[in-house]
Amino acid sequence: MDPGIYKIIHFVGLIVLFLGIGSLMTSDPKKPASFRLPAMIHGIGLLLILVSGFGLQAKLKLGFPIWMISKLVILLALGGSIALIKRRALPPIVIYILVIFLGSIAAYLGFSNSMVLRP
């Protein structure tokens, strides 16, 4: 498959993941059923990002550079954010800032190591 297609899937995955996180943030913790759909959206986003990320890695023959491992760790943290959100472990504003910060770091790592934009 064309790497460009993987990149589009990567970006669609990002949209879906952050939509899921946003929806989780506004779900009622007292109603577990209200978490079901947002949790599914969150999971689908994670999967799309992971699959397309590894698709890009294979197509562009990138090996396992440290920036990609860092992105994997960030993806893991964004996946784990669901537990934090469900338990209301931190004030919402802290979770918003944390998630935006992590997403921004991952986007910067993708952009600054891009074979396409910075060959």
Ligand code: HEM
């Ligand atoms: C929340 C997590 C992530 C964000 C926000 C993110 C963001 C991005 C962005 C913005 C790009 C585009 C760079 C460009 O302009 O060309 C990109 C490319 C890429 N991402 Fe991710 N990404 C994430 C997770 C991952 C993961 C987990 C992997 C690996 C499994 C991965 C592997 C890649 C690869 C291989 C590229 C292509 C780099 C290139 O063009 O040479 N990403 N990512």
